[in-house]
Amino acid sequence: MSWQLLAAEGGPTLTGGDRGIVVVVAVIALAALAVGYVLLKEVLAAGQGTDKMQDIAKAVQEGAGAYLKRQRNTLAIFGIIVFIVLFFLPADGVGERIGRSLFFVVGAVFSFGIGYLGMWLATQANLRVAAAAREEGGRETAMRVAFRTGGVVGMSTVGLGLFGAAIVVLVYAGDAPKVLEGFGFGAALIAMFMRVGGGIFTKAADVGADLVGKVEQGIPEDDPRNAATIADNVGDNVGDCAGMAADLFESYAVTLVAALILGSTAFGAQGLLFPLIVPALGAITAVAGVYLTRAKVGESGLTSINKAFYASALLSAVLCTAAAFIFLPSSFAELDGPAQSDIGGNPAVIATIAVIIGIVLAGVILWLTGYFTGTEYKPVKDVGSSSLTGAATVILSGISVGFESAVYTAVVIGAAVYGAFLLSGTLFVALFAVALAGTGLLTTVGVIVAMDTFGPVSDNAQGIAEMSGDVEGEGAAILTELDAVGNTTKAITKGIAIATAVLAATALFGSYISAIRDAFADAANASADQLSQLTNAILFANDDPDAQGFIALVFSPNVLVGIGLGAAVVFMFSGLAVNAVSRAAGAVVYEVRRQFHDNPGIMEGTVRPEYGRVVDMVTRDSLRELITPGLLAVLAPIAVGFGLGTGPLAGYLAGAIACGTLMAVFLANSGGAWDNAKKLVEDGNHGGKGSDAHAATVIGDTVGDPFKDTAGPAINPLIKVMNLVSLLIAPAIVTLSIGENENDAVRVVIAIVAVLIIVAAVVVSKRRGTAIAENPAEAVANGAV
Template sequence: MSAVLLAIGGENGAALTGSNTTYVIIAAAIALLALGFAAGLVKAVLATDKGTQKMQDIAGAVQEGASAYLNRQFKALAVLVVIAVGLLWLLPADGGNSIRFGRSAFFIVGALFSGFIGWAGMSLATRANLRVAAAARVAEGGRETAMQIAFRTGGVVGFLTVGLGLFGAALVVLLYKGDAPTVLEGFGFGAALLAMFMRVGGGIFTKAADVGADLVGKIEKGIPEDDPRNAATIADNVGDNVGDCAGMAADLFESYAVTLVAALILGSATFGNQGLVFPLIVPALGVLTAIVGVFITRLRKSDKSGMTAINRAFYISAAIAAVLCGAAAYAYLPSSFSGLATKDADILAHSGDPRLFAIGAVVIGIVLAAIIQALTGYFTETSRKPVRDIGKAALTGPATVVLAGISVGLESAVYTAIVIGAAVFGAYLLGGGVLLLSLFAVALAGCGLLTTVGVIVAMDTFGPISDNAQGIAEMSGDIDEKGARTLTDLDAVGNTTKAITKGIAIATAVLAATALFGAFTAIMRTALEKSGADAVSTAAKLDEYILKTLNVSDPRNLVGLIVGAAVVFLFSGLAINAVSRSAMAVVFEVRRQFRDFPGIMDGTQRPEYGKVVDICTRDAQRELITPGLLAVMAPVAVGFGLGVGALGAYLAGAIATGTLMAVFLANSGGAWDNAKKMVEDGAYGGKGSPAHEATIIGDTVGDPFKDTAGPAINPLIKVMNLVALLIAPAIVLFTLGNDMNTGVRIAIAAAAAAVIFVAVLISKRRPNAVDAAEETNGSEAHEKVNA
């Protein structure tokens, strides 16, 4: 992004006026206010009852396992961050070494913030889960209290996300002013890169443990989901925290950061200083509405379920955000485009009202979040027809359950994609034919969506906390039937909220990627202008060259488009296969313990929980490398190998396919999970029935869909966009250079492709648990597999 339009620097934003600086400082102060509320909620949550000693012992084991996993992951990722900083320093930046230093430094800041939010979410969730379980034991008001503890714990993570995201962006603007967009690319890239690795690694851990626990415990042994006799139960509960809490918290933070980065870059290019400040004002107001949303989320006795209370608070906070953003636009922006600080003649000549333009764009983002909330809820809630149809399919066996779930996922992806596309097109129309203005409208729509992020993150963290609480209660046995019913209901609500947050996260990815794709075109233009080539010596020739370069009928660009779509499939396949391989090892280990320690089933012997935690930790760390290398190296291979036009087409293919794939995986998995919950509640024969076994199979298939591959596509899209933006100027330089440059360009592409090939080959040739057993035990392994 270092070259995004000459207008970004210089006359448009060399310095902020006194009033603009004040607004940025106020935004930073509001960000700190969010952090203060987070601290207050932590104190309130930790002050609640911790339950029985047995509950505390189980929760302590989960805390220990989650902390050990994250510590090991952070050590591995620290090496990656150092390497990335070195490579980032080598890339040129307008403004010289001071700007390159700032970009690299804030890359580290973005990575640290992303990692901290993931760690904080995990740390508090592992302490809140037993408090939710303890609250559910209370005879009167248990449901309401348990719901409040779980949601307010999520609120802590929500406040940390909006607080650190807004504070980081405001700090960059205060320090670097007109050069802030260049430095912000480092901040967004650091957050996105770390989040992707945390999302993939955490997803592999949690679903390997979950799948292994279900296949042996529920299917083979016929024991409950969180039965303490199952050696994988502790690993399963650990996985909920390192995947759904730490991984998803980091993911949503990078969504917040990258969307804000895109808005600030395009805002500076279109509105000048006002465009650098207004995108900070909108999420600052979002912080205030997040505070309102979290504190008004209260379960009333008349509410049918926790989802009713969450929906009510979400829609109220979204409406408040729309009103506040409208008031801010009228108070801050001028009444005509001629009053803006930009030097762009097309924008200055625009006949509209920038205040109405900004309000329209922000409202589109808020409405988009609300529609996705309702749409995802329809396809994943237990009371809705899609999930009930999957439950009915269980009467005819697991095959029809799988087919019904895939159908729901595919259908929901179409509607969600249409809604997101409509939002992007609606924002585009606000530009009135000025492309740069239309792209800023898309970015502002993303900012509008950000106003709901605080509540969205709270909703997401609520899910794994409720799941863990149910597990702790069941493993301890210290809960009555009414309390167990409360926790089961909260867990079902949590499955829906997790699906909703995944849908909204992918919507932010599309809005940010669309805005960044526009920045990619702007980078091309600036790089071509600086190249001095005869082919782009005049403005007319430059426009003609760009149109020709991005023409999708060019076979190179068509190949780039296909490769971009294919990378999403390969990435998803690698993630799901990693879960499958690790789950095999978990199954073998749990079976071994049941075979070697017969006292486990009658309770006279304790399972070796740590063995399964070690397996999941080892496999997650090993398996996340290949998808990560694919995300970083594929844009390099396509860009340097096929050219900058093919790289643009590559991004378009990845965005389109990634949107559909992510929603399909998330919603089908969520629907399968809640269909299982519905049967466990007594429908179609209840627990232990053939229908129950069929829905367990469906849920097992859906686990890596909804919690590993699906949500990981979100950071994948943005990492690839940011890598493309960083390397685009170099690709233009090599493309217009001499024959020696052509050789270097091809060598870079070949090296990147070779890295991907070797990484995938190593991943595919890595033996699974069945292979290892066959090598050591020969034909005996087949008997164990079929035992």
């Protein structure tokens, strides 16, 4: 197959009719926000239970709010610095620079806002779900409240992401892709910080609470005598709700950004509009998915949720197919873009198949992740059975599940990417097809966010019920069932988030090539006819515009170095995240032990633990741990790009995407399998609660906590942040590499400074102690050990 680079001059222009379509998309986005508001009112109208339940919920609400307020202040510093840097990066005119910087702020504010909404509403809803379980017909009511809580966040994610992109296209038209880079980068950067910080918080509190409460003291998970219990419940909201909501919003935004950048190159004006139409239709089908989800007598809650998901996905496929054939022409010659009459294929057919590939991928990932993490399937049952021989075999079997599932998931995602890529023999059309597959997956995001939020809301509802002691019998059984369902839905959404990240990153990789091509043309004063050969000559070390140029990319030693560095950064990032949880959890263990030691009345139930001390401690530790992973994500591509060049940076991105996919799935599914194996034993299997098997699965779950809720999910925004940084700095790298502004000394200095900052941050992180005990001797002296 002969791959051609598509040459384009300038951005597409929009007609009055085109602008009308964008206005309709913006109206649909606002309608999605209105539906979210209706769902919000419904959730808040539900009963709030007893005074004791409300007091516990209030403590969780205050802790979560305090954490996000401090996180906001921390992130504002990063935001100001990036805003200034973005303004001075190369762009076509001051208008683009201003727009890119301003919409960086918009993307960041939207991302944080979605995360805050997810946290705030979850802390309101968990109380109402617990209260609903006590009522007659409680199962249906509790599930409806929990899922519609997620529906509010899902509709807000869809609405804000779509509205932001539509406004940029309306204002900037053909120049929108450059401005959208800022919008996507703002969303991705804030989401990564919220994912890492929230993940460290939630798992430090969870691990610390489990180690002292379950393992050492033999008390239940949400026993009010455990000083870390409130912090654990706060963590569910700032990690699983705020972090995941921001993560899925940035996936939505970044996928749209990549699709719009590539679409304007491949399809002209239609390519700038169709990626907006697809998720707009997804917003409509998301409403159907949320309202279709309801608990039925005799049917598993997970089955009900899955049915609604598949129904909405099928409706999306039908509507998007119709939209493709109505909006797109049957030949490339009829497109509004540059002269493309020599390109074969039917744009409508290519777009339809690409979108359907993305929708089908979401369904397959849902089934595949559910199989490897669900309590009713063999993998989790095997992990549960291994608990009979101790914690070591539990850990080994969980790692095995993670490794195996990563292979299958990577193959499925790879097949989707490659299938979309094969839809055209022209590089940018093929890459646009990959991006369209991502937008197809986006049509399910509204329901996916609802599924994800359902998990921590159900988990917290059970915690409130157990701490208050006011929900017993059938009500407690209902909450236990919903918690188990939520465990699986959280794992499923992590799998789909990973697939979205890979599709977005792959599309952004294509956008990176486009940015390099344009930068080369500007630096070398090349004509449109010279673009293909020039790109291959500099990026791929080969002047052959055919496939041989791309083969040279893989076999070039400097590019292989870049691939290795990209994979290494994923490992380093994961290690930093897990290590951060370990340090912060150690602080929690010391503090909870100290409180039990100093106040015997806590265990007797006559003295109230110091919940606030643990919340404050974990807040400080988790926010402090944000710095090193954040600097690594932003500065590593800068060091590689300016130090080694554009080709090695392309290899770096490829290595990060490939390794990140496998690592994220491995971490998420190992953790999910361990968690549900523990649930399996707690349901009475293999000796039930209090048995040696239970203790073994608790240890496995403790190991899996930072895997599935900190390091694994944080890889999703990581690979997109690195791709967006590369996309933004590409013109500057090229400018300093060739042409009249060539300056190798400046490039080397930039690379060295970036490396030195990374090294210093890692060294400081490794030497860092914890907020409660800088050394074990102090902890012993205080009675903590």
